[in-house]
Amino acid sequence: MAIAICSFSILSFTDTSPSHHSFPFLCGAGTSPFRxxxxxxxxxxxxxxxxxxxxxxxxxxxxxxxxxxxxxxxAKDEKAYLPPDGSKGETGRSSSAVFKSLGLQKKDKKGxxxxxxxxxxxxxxxxxxxxxxxxxxxxxxxxxAPDYSLPWQKQRQYTSTGSAFMIGEGKLLTNAHCVEHGTxxxxxRRGDDTKFVAKVLARGVECDIALLSVExxxxxxxxxxxxxxxxxxxxxxxxVVGYPLGGDTISVSKGVVSRIEVTSYAHGATDLLGIQIDAxxxxxxxxxxxxxxxxxxxGVAFQVYRSEEAENIGYVIPTTVVSHxxxxxxxxxxxxxxxxxxxxxxxxxxxxLRECLKVRSNEGVLVRRVEPTSAANNVLKEGDVIxxxxxxxxxxxxxxxxxxxxxxxxxxxxxxKFQGDVAELGIIxxxxxxxxxxxxxxRVHLVPYHIEGGQPSYLIVAGLVFTPLSEPLIDEExxxxxxxxxxxxxxxxxxxxxxxxxxxxxxxxANEVNIGYEDMGNQQVLKFNxxxxxxxxxxxxxxxxxxxxxxxxxxxxNFLAVLERESAAIASPCILKDYGxxxxxxxxxLEPYVDSSEDKQTMDKDFGDIxxxxxxxxxxxxxxx
Numbered sequence: 001m002a003i004a005i006c007s008f009s010i011l012s013f014t015d016t017s018p019s020h021h022s023f024p025f026l027c028g029a030g031t032s033p034f035r036x037x038x039x040x041x042x043x044x045x046x047x048x049x050x051x052x053x054x055x056x057x058x059x060x061x062x063x064x065x066x067x068x069x070x071x072x073x074x075a076k077d078e079k080a081y082l083p084p085d086g087s088k089g090e091t092g093r094s095s096s097a098v099f100k101s102l103g104l105q106k107k108d109k110k111g112x113x114x115x116x117x118x119x120x121x122x123x124x125x126x127x128x129x130x131x132x133x134x135x136x137x138x139x140x141x142x143x144x145a146p147d148y149s150l151p152w153q154k155q156r157q158y159t160s161t162g163s164a165f166m167i168g169e170g171k172l173l174t175n176a177h178c179v180e181h182g183t184x185x186x187x188x189r190r191g192d193d194t195k196f197v198a199k200v201l202a203r204g205v206e207c208d209i210a211l212l213s214v215e216x217x218x219x220x221x222x223x224x225x226x227x228x229x230x231x232x233x234x235x236x237x238x239x240v241v242g243y244p245l246g247g248d249t250i251s252v253s254k255g256v257v258s259r260i261e262v263t264s265y266a267h268g269a270t271d272l273l274g275i276q277i278d279a280x281x282x283x284x285x286x287x288x289x290x291x292x293x294x295x296x297x298x299g300v301a302f303q304v305y306r307s308e309e310a311e312n313i314g315y316v317i318p319t320t321v322v323s324h325x326x327x328x329x330x331x332x333x334x335x336x337x338x339x340x341x342x343x344x345x346x347x348x349x350x351x352x353l354r355e356c357l358k359v360r361s362n363e364g365v366l367v368r369r370v371e372p373t374s375a376a377n378n379v380l381k382e383g384d385v386i387x388x389x390x391x392x393x394x395x396x397x398x399x400x401x402x403x404x405x406x407x408x409x410x411x412x413x414x415x416x417k418f419q420g421d422v423a424e425l426g427i428i429x430x431x432x433x434x435x436x437x438x439x440x441x442x443r444v445h446l447v448p449y450h451i452e453g454g455q456p457s458y459l460i461v462a463g464l465v466f467t468p469l470s471e472p473l474i475d476e477e478x479x480x481x482x483x484x485x486x487x488x489x490x491x492x493x494x495x496x497x498x499x500x501x502x503x504x505x506x507x508x509x510a511n512e513v514n515i516g517y518e519d520m521g522n523q524q525v526l527k528f529n530x531x532x533x534x535x536x537x538x539x540x541x542x543x544x545x546x547x548x549x550x551x552x553x554x555x556x557x558n559f560l561a562v563l564e565r566e567s568a569a570i571a572s573p574c575i576l577k578d579y580g581x582x583x584x585x586x587x588x589x590l591e592p593y594v595d596s597s598e599d600k601q602t603m604d605k606d607f608g609d610i611x612x613x614x615x616x617x618x619x620x621x622x623x624x625x
Contacts, residue, residue, distance in 0.1 A: 301314065
């Protein structure tokens with residue numbers, strides 16, 4: 001059985017060694033703690049082990065996203081299967097603990113006016129005839145993912161199913177992972193046998209939410225959208241509705257809210273507010289709504305946690321995150337993302353540490369490093385202590401007040417902001433209290449977790465295939481072929497400027513003109529004819545305007561690959577024809593290159609390689625805000 005899983009790794013709760021900022025996205029085999037569950041009848045898509053897995057992650061806890069896939073030609077009676085031992089293919093990662101993201105659908109913020117107060121969800125009511133169940137639909141998606149090892153082509157298509165629900169004005173809400181790389185999306189209402197084509201309006205990767213629209217008026221006849229409710233309290237009853245494995249009709253499971261805190265989102269490799277419930281969530285529930293006792297939607301099911309030591313742990317995206325996504329879409333006409341402060345923090349529990357930093361009270365978190373690409377780089381310094389965020393007091397453990405008697409991670413306040421918003425920080429610098437302001441923008445990743453536009457960039461020069469390093473490419477190539485040195489850069493290096501990329505020589509298409517280089521692969525190219533490379537667009541520009549006799553590519557450890565320019569130009573068309581490649585470069589590299597003076601100034605600065613942690617600050621004292 002073919003299986004594909006999106007896997008993300010998280011740090012161990014007990015290990016205190018430094019780890020990477022976010023969780024790698026994988027497509028391969030196995031199970032892991034966080035999983036996306038886009039259910040499909042035939043089989044479960046299995047995810048490869050994460051390439052950016054922190055070294056101190058235990059084999060009992062892993063973060064993954066799984067979605068059931070079905071490839072053409074499979075037998076109808078083929079059943080979904082997850083390895084009982086939790087193996088993860090070539091990566092060998094155990095999956096005894098797994099977060100699964102369920103197939104969810106996108107939604108819009110407007111039109112949520114359906115009054116469900118009369119529709120009480122309790123043990124005595126017959127849910128079979130509940131009106132609000134008719135707003136939950138089944139999603140059918142055909143996926144065609146890029147082939148990152150052969151970036152000029154696509155992988156074999158597969159299909160998956162998930163859930164979605166109506167939110168008014170011709171829009172539906174589901175999970176982003178349910179429609180990722182989707183070439184065709186269809187939806188079907190409860191009790192109907194007709195599927196309608198849906199269009200993806202926006203995909204929020206970080207929050208794992210997608211917004212769909214259906215233009216057919218017939219689909220919306222008699223439709224009554226759901227209404228969102230407030231953030232629930234502990235032990236509140238919750239009912240999860242969707243189309244999981246086990247049948248074609250709608251499914252309902254009931255539980256209670258067991259925890260509300262900042263949670264790791266497997267698909268987006270981010271930390272946002274999440275609701276933990278004990279209701280059963282299975283592949284196919286992704287994108288389905290979760291209701292309270294008043295019939296109001298309090299969130300979207302998207303992932304589960306599995307472990308030998310834990311049972312019935314599912315997660316729901318709360319309405320606060322959904323509202324942020326919808327507001328962002330309304331304000332900008334597209335999804336722009338959740339902002340980031342861009343600082344690496346350390347908690348200040350130790351009295352001696354506070355005294356050394358001249359912090360007189362038990363408060364604040366220490367700024368260990370500021371990202372070069374963040375606006376805070378011009379405001380904050382290493383050694384500053386952040387004691388407040390928009391006049392909200394920050395505790396020494398990196399937490400802030402939440403509701404009446406609760407506390408929550410400091411980065412929750414940042415996630416409530418939008419791109420371009422200004423935040424006021426209260427800091428202590430060398431014993432002096434002061435107020436500073438900084439602009440919040442989405443984080444710049446040196447190695448992206450998802451490729452915008454759906455197709456990776458590539459450049460072929462006389463058979464030498466160059467492409468930017470990305471998490472999907474690492475997943476596809478496996479860690480052994482990538483090499484430890486390149487993996488270390490992918491996990492621990494920071495982008496020095498916006499647009500910086502790690503450009504690698506993916507492979508060499510053998511030809512007489514490149515004799516001696518055939519065995520090269522997955523090596524970072526640093527310079528071209530003595531000029532340091534900023535990104536693949538810059539490399540294409542340098543090659544196009546080169547007038548020298550030789551094309552000199554410089555790799556790690558001063559390894560050189562030299563080609564005669566005129567011979568390379570003559571051989572390139574023949575190589576493309578021999579290997580059936582339509583073009584020597586991706587369409588995005590056909591645009592004129594725009595040089596940036598700011599990039600030139602930051603290219604030679606050494607910011608160092610530092611570990612990036614995306615876990616709770618209480619686990620190891622580190623936090624990327």
